[in-house]
Amino acid sequence: MTEINRDEVFNKVQDAFVELFEIDADDIKPESKLYQELDLDSIDAVDLVVHLQKLTGKKIQPDEFKAVRTVDDVVDAVVELLKEK
Template sequence: MNKEVIIEKINDFLIDEFEVEAEDLSPEANLKEALELDSLDFVDLVVAVEANFGVKLVGEDFIKILTLQDFYDLIENKLS
C-alpha cells in the first residue's frame, strides 16, 4: 500500500468516524489539539486503524506522535 492510499484512508475515517472537517486535515496539524481528539477518541482511533489496516497500535506508538504527518508515517512503518 503506497503512502497516498494510507493518507487517503486515514483522512476518510477521521472525517467519517471522528467528524473531523476535511480542511483541518493538514500534515502539520497537531493530532490531539487541532483534531480535538480526547483519550476515548484515541481508543477509537486504534480500533479504526486495526479495522482499516490490520495493524495493532499500543500506547507506546503514540508517544512520539505529534502531528498528522507523524501518524501517517507510523501507519506506513507498521505496514512495511
Template sequence: MSKEQIFEILQKALVELFEIESSKISLSSKIYEDLEIDSIDAIDLVDYIKKQTGYKMQASDFKEVKTLGDIVKIVSAQLEKNNI
C-alpha cells in the same frame, strides 16, 4: 499500502467518526490541539486504522505521535516491516 493511502484512511476516519472538516486535515495537523482528538477518540481511531490496514498501533506508538504525519510514518513503517 502507500503513505498516501494511509493518510486517506485517516482522513476518512476523522471525517466520518469525528465529523472533522476535511479542510482541517493535513499531515501537519496536530492530533490533540488542531483536531481536538481526546484519548477515547484516539482509541477509536486506532481501532479504525487496524480494521483498514491490519496493523494495530500500540499505546507506546501514540506516546510519540503529535501529528497525522507521525501516524502515517508509524503505520507505514510497521506495514513494511511486517509485509502487511
C-alpha cells in the same frame, strides 16, 4: 494495501478522521496537531487506534502511538506498521 503509498495512507487516515470525529476533510492536513487543532482527546485516540487496526489488520502497540502528535505522525506510524511482515 499491498504496496505502501503514503498518499493512500494519508487519504485513509483522513477518511478515518472524517468518519470517526466528523472533522471537515479540508481541516485535516499532514501538519495538523491532533489534540490542539483537531480537538481529539485520549478516548478519540483509542478509537483511532482501533479503527486503524481494523483497516490494516495489524495490532498497534499503545507505546508506538504515544509519540503521535500530528496527522503526519499517524501516517508514519501506519506506513511503518504496513512495512512489518
